[in-house]
Amino acid sequence: MCPLHAPAGARTSPDDALAFYRRPLFDLAGEAFEARSERTDASVVTYLIDRNVNYSNVCNVGCAFCGFYRTRRQDDAYTLSFGEISAKLRELEAVGGTRVLMQGGVNPYLPFEWYLDLLAHLKRAHPTIRVEAFSPEEIKGMTKLTGMSPLEVLRELQVAGLDGLPGGGGEMLVDEVRHAAHVSPARISTDEWLSIMADAQRLGLYTTATMVIGFGESNAQRVQSLMRLRDAQDRALAEHGNGYSAFIAWTLQTKGVRIEGKAPGAGAFEYVQHVAVSRLVLDNIVNVQASWPTMGYKVAQTTLFAGANDFGSTMLEENVVSQAGARLRATPEREMVRQIVDAGFEPRQRDSLYNVIRTPDVEAMLAPPTPVPVAAPA
Template sequence: MSHIDSILDKAIKGKRLSMEDGIALFASNEVEKIGHAADQVMKRFHPDPVATFVIGRNVNYTNVCDVYCRFCAFYRGPDSDEGYVLPNEVIYEKIQELVDVGGTELLMQGGVNPNLPFSYYLELLKEIKNRFDIHVHSFSTVEIRKMKELSGLATYEEVFAELKKAGLDSLPGAGAEMLVDRIRNKISRLKGSWQEWIDIMKAAHRAELHTTATMVIGFGETMEERVLHLMRIRDAQDEVIQQKLNTPGFLAFIIWTFQPDNTNLKAEKVSNEEYLKTLAISRLMLDNIPNFQASWVTLGPEIGKKSLSYGCNDFGSTMLEENVVSAAACTHKVNIELILKLIREAGKVPALRNTRYDILKTYQPDDGVEKDFILQN
């Protein structure tokens, strides 16, 4: 048995992979073999041949930001004439459109706007919950950091307690990028250390909010740094389990690829094969996170479909609206009919879920869908 085969066998048998194992897998060119092992590990979590998706909408409520990430084409500085804050009524209209098409997940994120007081978020969340039955899966760690700064509250736990009381249901994994300070300092010196991202996520878990974890590849990171990122997420999830917190912690993991177009940080785009390889290795390393989402937004629906054979059990969000990735000249449009088609072509049964991964509906081959409903605009 080769060294790679022994590592993959260990993962398939449910044994934890080490830093050295992860590095060896990244050094290997046996991508399909690694992908097959990741698919087997996925089936340990999800033995039924089902692939899920959620109908959600991104609402980018402001593009004003004082973090100035070099890889972001979306933000505008606090003094820019192109900066905006959406009127609340516009936000409500967008949510109503989501509800009208059966959507259940609101992903509300913006720039880190220094001009919005903490009360803005609390009042907005309360009004959203008064008007809609919707899961608010919103904000990022850097937005939470700004809220703490402006609120005067002493701890992140206090910030989350107020947000949760107002209507926040869960926290996305945005802002992780690469949990290595060498890379974080390269892409944005104001975004905070990897430890700060982890600390804010841990505070969310202690506040009994579930979260997701993410990784963005393509910043010039080493393979060792990718493995280190995965191990830091795995360690934080171990704490949720060991402390028996009343939350699943990181409920899902998502990999994005850096899109350099229209940004101040130039780099070569990550190949589809490199994305699939990283995805599969992540599924093998992260033995304590149940769900993996495909990244069709940056790589397109066909790679999203292939991801379902490389460790993913979920096609992700339909994203009725998305402005951040598309600002980097990367826009892929998918409708429900195409999602069902792609999942079926991958040999899976499509199922609609909510943000907690509860299945709401399983689609049979003869299910009718709205053919002209565009899920991203």
């Protein structure tokens, strides 16, 4: 059997990575925690106060694992107004939030100017909030609207106020999986997804990488996806000095969507195992995030001992993963801090660039509420 950790100066090979999946989870997790400790403070777990805003659920891609999208003619199709989006950001500002993660469907009925005007409005009305918006799939949709290249689209969005691109649509960077008939034949290709992310990095935009397991893919395909991402990060750092700030994996949610019964999903063991493998393979991505919305708090806590160093965000609103059966939709900061402390780590609030901006007062935050005295009956 291969050693768990690559020798000094060497990198994990695809064969080594595949062998990781056959190792005892306790050993694998321990090695991943050691690798995490070499990159970040092992005593600290970070978290972000942010809000998800899904600005429109109209989409023409039709992924079988998505319970969020609607066609234009469905009664519950919507596109939020600028005022409605601003109201959500005011709620975020009220709780000390620093970022909005804004995504929607690929809506061919919204003109490109709508996105530019929205960004300009948000920057004027909410100058302290970073706007990270529009997955590569949405950017591809905008190229079809405008006839521009992805780089040109991104440049105009950046001028209007875009700060970064979320990693939505990454899922599995293996076309055999992502374009399977039971998954999403019309999905953006692996090469397109990576190319649009590279364009964003070239412009200095913030980016993250995501991965979803449970489509029925093999461990070899999971490794292939991780290797594509690691190679892309090597290029981004070498060419632009700006790559993926974090890696986030979660499990396919199948409840009540068309892929239900056609894909196996993945359980807690597989998820923790995959987070550990990802930490060991992705030696050029510093931050690995736990996914409490899909796995629940206890499994997310377990990943903190298997390579994850970040507990994710409060997600004041989330409609995409939750509509396919995710366990949790949002959590207050107090609960986020409690989960980190209960796992034995020191919580730190961060911004979306992973800079620590605050150490919460744990004692005050977790203290039981003072009982209100009840007057004795007269």
